[in-house]
Amino acid sequence: MAAPLLTVTDAVKTFGQMRAVDGASFEVAEGSITGLIGPNGAGKSTLFGAVAGETTLTSGRVTFAGEEIAERSATEIYARGLSRTFQIPRPFPKMTVLENVMLAATDQLGERFWNTWFRPGAVARQEREIRDRAHEVIAFCNLTAVERNLAGAISGGQKKLLELARVLMSDPKLILLDEPAAGVNPALLDTLVEKIVELNTRGKTFLIIEHNMDMVMSLCDPIIVLAQGKVICAGAPEEVAGNRAVIDAYLGEVVA
Numbered sequence: 007m008a009a010p011l012l013t014v015t016d017a018v019k020t021f022g023q024m025r026a027v028d029g030a031s032f033e034v035a036e037g038s039i040t041g042l043i044g045p046n047g048a049g050k051s052t053l054f055g056a057v058a059g060e061t062t063l064t065s066g067r068v069t070f071a072g073e074e075i076a077e078r079s080a081t082e083i084y085a086r087g088l089s090r091t092f093q094i095p096r097p098f099p100k101m102t103v104l105e106n107v108m109l110a111a112t113d114q115l116g117e118r119f120w121n122t123w124f125r126p127g128a129v130a131r132q133e134r135e136i137r138d139r140a141h142e143v144i145a146f147c148n149l150t151a152v153e154r155n156l157a158g159a160i161s162g163g164q165k166k167l168l169e170l171a172r173v174l175m176s177d178p179k180l181i182l183l184d185e186p187a188a189g190v191n192p193a194l195l196d197t198l199v200e201k202i203v204e205l206n207t208r209g210k211t212f213l214i215i216e217h218n219m220d221m222v223m224s225l226c227d228p229i230i231v232l233a234q235g236k237v238i239c240a241g242a243p244e245e246v247a248g249n250r251a252v253i254d255a256y257l258g259e260v261v262a
């Protein structure tokens with residue numbers, strides 16, 4: 007069997023006395039759409055932040071594409087092909103959809119971009135390439151009709167598609183989606199799911215945090231369940247749905 011694309015081993019993240027992530031271990035197989043679920047406060051977003059390099063784990067290991075990344079910066083991890091979206095989309099509201107998508111590419115070019123200031127011909131060529139790629143990605147995400155609109159003025163669902171478009175500019179191997187369905191109307195949710203499936207067919211691997219159980223159960227396999235910072239179950243949707251510890255964790259949330 008192929009080595010996993012992402013491996014998290016004994017991850018711990020504490021905030022003062024609080025163990026937000028408490029010894030979590032799991033794998034994401036290359037080519038999978040893996041779900042990460044769990045009650046509120048289980049530690050899912052904290053784990054995402056640690057995997058993407060925004061925060062450092064208190065202890066534990068993270069391996070991505072065969073390389074240890076727990077100590078790497080977010081920029082280095084992004085450059086290696088791991089990109090994420092946020093629970094609440096963070097576009098630049100006063101810029102157009104097209105500008106937002108193009109900016110995702112200039113972010114990633116970093117120093118190389120600034121170097122080109124000394125070579126004006128190269129700047130123009132690079133800008134053309136970025137614009138062409140942005141148009142492709144925007145069309146794929148069904149956003150062409152609004153590409154000249156201000157990002158702050160498009161719908162919640164379109165903002166989620168914009169997040170996906172920005173992520174796609176870097177052509178990542180692994181895409182982390184943080185609650186893609188939150189605040190998205192059913193029609194746009196179908197589009198979003200369709201796009202995820204299509205990208206997966208083209209070889210992209212996904213790790214998805216989601217509270218919408220219908221979406222998770224139909225889209226993700228395997229599903230990893232986190233509760234109080236620990237993985238309490240991981241398996242196929244039907245296994246997870248019938249697991250006693252999972253049911254108890256969610257019931258605990260309802261009762262609490």
Ligand SMILES: Nc1ncnc2c1ncn2[C@@H]1O[C@H](COP(=O)(O)OP(=O)(O)OP(=O)(O)O)[C@@H](O)[C@H]1O
Pocket residue numbers: 021024026044045046047048049050051052053
């Ligand atoms: N920067 C921080 N400082 C202190 N506590 C934090 C911090 N970030 C997260 N926490 C706490 O860590 C725990 C895990 O939070 P986290 O956001 O990772 O959970 P989650 O599973 O993503 O929850 P949700 O589904 O509600 O988004 C929570 O109790 C939260 O209050």
